[in-house]
Amino acid sequence: MSGLEVVKPGVLSLLQDRGRYGVALQGLSSGGAMDLHAYGWVNRLLSNHSNAAVVELTMGNASFRATCDVKLALCGAEMAAKVEGVAQPNWQSFILRQGQLLELGYARTGLRAYLAVEGGFQVAKTLGSVATVTRNRLGGLRDGQPLQAGDRLPVAKQLLANFHSEVPKAFQGRYPEQLNLSLIESYQAPLFSESAKQAFYQGEYQVKPESDRMGIRLSGPVVSGLHAGLISEGIAQGAVQIPPDGQPIVLMNDRQTLGGYPKLGCVARLSLNALAQARPGTRIRFVPAELDEQSEKWRNFLRFFEC
C-alpha cells in the first residue's frame, strides 16, 4: 500500500492517536497525542475520525516523501515546513504529489507538531490503539519503536479532490515562553502546609530539558513539608507530583500507572495541551482553578472535537 515514506525521522517521530484505554490495570500507559488541541485540529481539517492515527513530531528536523498523491495537514509547533523547497504554513491542509518531499526544520515555537493524512494512517492497532509507548514496547509500526528512515505509512484512500481547509486564526495555537497553568487541587493537597503552597503558587518554574512524554520536570522554588512516602495509588493525567527534592513533575501520557509520591493535584486538561508544547526553559506559573469550571471547559472541548 502506498502513502508516505519516512525519509528522515528527525529527533522523535511517533505514531499516535488518543491513546490506549482499558489497559492501566495491567500496568500499561495510555500514551496518545500529548497536545490534543493541535491533534484535534489536524484531524478536523481533513474530516478525519477524532481518534485517527497521526505522526507526532517532537523538535522536528524530519522529512517525508509521498509515494502517491496525498492530502495532508500540519498543526502544532512551527517547524518551517517546506514542500519541494516552498514554504508550507501550518494549520491548513495541503497536497503532496507522488514523489514530492515534505521537509520540516527544527521547532521555532512550540515543541510538537502533528502531521495527519486524509483518512488517517492505516496502521494495525495493538490493544485497540496505534499509540506508540516506547517504555511499554507497544504500538507504532513495531513494538513501540519510534519511526525510522524507510518506514512506510500507508494511507486509506487516494486523493479525490482538493478542498482546502484552514484553522481560523483565533484557534491556531500560540506557544509563548511564559505559561500560566490552571491547577485543580486534589489528592494530597490538604496535607501540604500553607507556606509550601504559597511557595508553589508564588514561584516561577522552568521546564527542564530532561522532560519527556512521561513527565514534564520543573525546576524552581522547593515545595517542602511532605516527604513521607505514601501507599502507591493510581496517577491521573496531569498529576503534579512532589518528590523529596521538592521540584514538581507534571505526569503526562506515558506516565507510570502507580506512584507513591505526594501529589498537589492535577493541571487542568486544557493547560496540559499548552504544557505539551513547552520547550525546555519555558517559564511556568501555577494558578489555582475551580474543578467545576475546568470540567465545563473540558466538556466543551470534547464536544467541539466530537470525542
Next chain:
Amino acid sequence: MTLRFEPVSETHCIVYLGEAIDPSLAESIAALAKALRAALPSALVEVVPSYTSLLLEFHPLRISRKQLERAVLEQYALLQSSQASGQTQQHTLTLPVYYHSEVGPDLDDLAASAGLAKEQVVEIHSQQIYTVCAIGFAPGFAFLASVDERIAAPRRATPRLKLPAGSVGIAERQTAVYPQQSPGGWQIIGNCPQLLFDPKHSPMSPFEVGMQVRFEPLSREQFIELGGQICLDWK
C-alpha cells in the same frame, strides 16, 4: 469500613477503601473495580486499583461526577451484601520458581542477614499464600503481599541495571516476579520460567488484583525443561 470518594481532575476520581496495606482490602478493591467496569462499560474508560484505592477515569460527556459517585456507592453496597453472604470464590495461581544463587544472586546474602539457611528462606517464601495488591511499575508487574517477616528485606541500595525476565524479588514485605527484563532494586532470590506478560496474548498477564498466588520450588532440571535460562552477567 467506610468508603471515601474524592474528585481528582475533570476526568478522574479516586475511591479510598482503607488507610493501610492489607491483603484482604485488595479483594474488595478488585471486586469493586470489576463491578464498576461491568456496570459502566462506556462511561468508565480506565480503572487503576492499588493497595487502598481505586482511581477511576470517566468520560465526562457520558457520565457526571455525581452520577459516578452514586454508581460507586451503589456497587459497593451490593458487594458488601454479597460478601456477607459468602459468595466470593478464590482461585490460586501457582508459579514455578527455581530458587538458587545462579538465578537469584541475593539469596545467599538475604539468608545470612535473616540468620536462616537458604533452604529455610525457600521454604518460607514458597509456603506463603500471597495476594495481588496492585499491578504497575512495569507491564504485568504484580505486587504480592505479604512476605513472612522473617525473610522481609530492604531494597538494594543501588538498583541493578538489568534483571532477566522471571526474576523473583523481595522488597520489604512484598514479593514480585519481573515479567520482562528491566532495571530493578528488589533482592532477587530465584527465577520463574513462565511467560508472565505478552501483549499479543489474551489475557496479557495471568495476574488480577485480588487474586491469590503461591510459588512452587523447581529443580534446576525442571527449570531448564520449562525454558528457564541461567543469566551469566549480573550487573
